[in-house]
Amino acid sequence: MNKISMRVMMLTLMVILAVTYWAGSRNLSVEAASSSTTVKKGQATPTFNKEVVRILQKNCQTCHHPGDIAPFSMMSYKETRPWAKSIREQVLLRKMPPWKPIQGCGDFRDVRALSDADIQTLVAWADGGSPEGSPADLPPPMDFPDGWPLGAPDLVVNPQSDYSPPVSGDMYRCFSVPVGNLRGDRWISALSVKPGNPKIVHHVIAYADPTGESAKLDDNEPGPGYTCFGGPKLSNTDMIGGWAPGSRGYFAPDGTGIKLSNNSRVVIQVHYHPIGEAETDRTPVGLYFAKAPVGKQLQVLPLVNTTFAIPAGAKTHEVTANFSIPVFLSAQMWAVTPHMHLLGKKIKVELFKPGSDQPECLVNIDSWDFNWQGTYLYKNAVTLAGLRLKLTTILDNSIDNPRNPNTPPKVVRWGRRRRTK
């Protein structure tokens, strides 16, 4: 079906030095309502309109509404009812809502998880014939403006035209987009990406280009955008943020942000993974400006190993990377974005203090799923000065890995598609 001789491999771990919560703020009123819906044994079967929809609003509809990433909508009784048994199974197995970091490592905010009481309610509803209940019990519906997971952006940065990447071979393409007159410099507090063509868009990273030098790079190459494996080729840039399958975006804490200069440019780097057929894409990025004054600058710190080689057939190949933070750097870590590709199995980040071999565990994902990547935000910022961050990943380059794009397996290194003869 797909003729991929070698999939791009990249191990990145982005440590974001300041950031805050998830898109959950508009659900606050729902939250209060659903916490009182515990069902005890012997109680009447919960109904969709009363208990169930409130749990779905708080925990499921953000993805399960038309136009978003989940395969079906749970906005109405009619749409949800056929899935009752499947919902029962998914919540009992704790597969839904999806959340990858294992418990006990990293104290994250806005953890996507159902309470035991909510699970009981959904199970009791499915077991009790999934009744609809009285229309009078229905809460006001949730609203999802324009398909942006974080709500309507303040500025949409959209490449000027569609782009058709080559039909085979991975491609990193950068699109240089002017931001126009912003009536002064702005601070970005959130970024949201709407992949134009999810069939071929593998991941997206947006960069600030304060001097506008990307315009020239774009002009120098035929067609929209320019080739840019590894980075946007700018001498002065900051990573604004990115998107990979499953990520939803997040807002930085008040008082922090990433600077966007008036009349500057934003470079949208799209990693295309073609499917062997002609496809076009145009991927816009939505920016949200800080409402409060910003005193602390956010930075994305990639912690990457670029020198690895995973032997063909290796089942549990370990790749590590270390990064020591200078004592004088008063940086705090607010969030972490683990990132691997299809051979990834496990990924862990630990913090080592000088003179101690007992690391603090910062994030640990033991069942990596390329389709569920996210940024995880700490409840309390982690102080880094003088400490060492260690990234450990386990990769499976054997035939037992159902996601291995190479049969038979081949040596895989950092970088673009490589052929090994």
Ligand code: HEC
């Ligand atoms: C962050 C986004 C997201 C949230 C939140 C979410 N889902 Fe899903 N759900 C998905 C996606 C994407 C799929 C399809 C791919 C997959 O299974 O991973 C899915 C699939 C499902 C399926 C079908 C599984 C199957 O293959 O049969 C069920 C049932 C389900 N979700 C129930 C729920 C319930 C119940 C909640 C809330 C408690 C929930 N989901 C929350 C994104 C989400």
